[in-house]
Amino acid sequence: MREVIRTERLSFWYGSKKVLHDVELSIMENSITAILGHSGSGKSTLLKVFNRMTDLIPGARMSGKVEVFGKDVREWDPYELRRRMGMLFQIPNPFPHLSIYDNVAIAAQVSRNIKDKKEIQATVEWALRAAALWDDVEDRLDDFPYKLSGGQQQRLCLARALAMKPEILLLDEPTANIDFENTIIIENALKDIAKSSGITIVIVTHLPDQAVRVSNYMIIMNRGVVVEGGKTEEIVRNPKEKFTKLLFNGFFREKI
Numbered sequence: 479m480r481e482v483i484r485t486e487r488l489s490f491w492y493g494s495k496k497v498l499h500d501v502e503l504s505i506m507e508n509s510i511t512a513i514l515g516h517s518g519s520g521k522s523t524l525l526k527v528f529n530r531m532t533d534l535i536p537g538a539r540m541s542g543k544v545e546v547f548g549k550d551v552r553e554w555d556p557y558e559l560r561r562r563m564g565m566l567f568q569i570p571n572p573f574p575h576l577s578i579y580d581n582v583a584i585a586a587q588v589s590r591n592i593k594d595k596k597e598i599q600a601t602v603e604w605a606l607r608a609a610a611l612w613d614d615v616e617d618r619l620d621d622f623p624y625k626l627s628g629g630q631q632q633r634l635c636l637a638r639a640l641a642m643k644p645e646i647l648l649l650d651e652p653t654a655n656i657d658f659e660n661t662i663i664i665e666n667a668l669k670d671i672a673k674s675s676g677i678t679i680v681i682v683t684h685l686p687d688q689a690v691r692v693s694n695y696m697i698i699m700n701r702g703v704v705v706e707g708g709k710t711e712e713i714v715r716n717p718k719e720k721f722t723k724l725l726f727n728g729f730f731r732e733k734i
């Protein structure tokens with residue numbers, strides 16, 4: 479398996495505030511990697527460095543290196559980089575003025591320049607099925623997203639991200655605002671997507687249980703530092719660091 483993302487002594491600042499400290503990590507192709515840590519530990523910042531969304535933040539700067547598919551992120555065209563790395567945010571953000579169908583179709587049309595109606599239809603159906611939303615919406619594709627529940631809206635956003643046919647999906651606390659039933663539906667969809675589409679998934683979460691349920695690999699973060707990383711099974715069976723042991727023993731539960 480090859481590394482699709484790799485960092486080398488990555489540090490990051492918002493103005494004078496340093497929030498990532500010499501981060502070294504690898505994301506392996508065709509896997510689900512959970513980045514696990516408390517609020518404020520720099521997890522979202524990491525995702526935004528991967529797809530260069532941090533370019534858009536005044537006063538932000540990095541040092542060290544980030545490679546995506548073997549190429550320094552600074553050498554990528556940011557639009558191409560973001561097309562190849564779909565992103566899902568904590569709060570569902572479907573386009574309110576577009577129908578359920580068009581929310582997904584537009585991603586195929588704009589990102590991949592697909593013009594053929596049948597191909598667009600096939601992509602929309604594939605993406606909605608992969609996001610476990612097809613059965614809920616197949617007979618109301620012309621409705622607007624406000625008629626969907628929060629969990630369904632997040633699955634719609636997942637379908638929209640998938641319709642770009644990204645090679646990597648970056649998910650920033652995708653179930654933070656969603657009930658447990660929808661959380662499990664989304665987690666199962668992610669596992670199926672990784673298995674059947676070969677998309678590499680990186681999921682940021684502050685929930686150890688979720689990280690264990692979904693991931694093959696885990697990276698534990700604390701205050702901008704990677705505490706430890708590796709195969710989920712091994713970390714759960716034999717955590718090396720005291721912080722990780724405390725995290726899994728629920729020591730911080732009331733704090734997160």
Ligand SMILES: Nc1ncnc2c1ncn2[C@@H]1O[C@H](COP(=O)(O)OP(=O)(O)OP(=O)(O)O)[C@@H](O)[C@H]1O
Pocket residue numbers: 492495497515516517518519520521522523524535651684
């Ligand atoms: N645009 C910004 N400007 C200044 N500081 C920021 C900005 N974004 C994040 N930070 C700070 O950087 C640190 C890391 O934030 P980040 O959002 O990456 O952490 P996180 O682990 O994802 O936490 P959360 O889950 O709460 O978002 C925090 O101290 C946060 O306040």
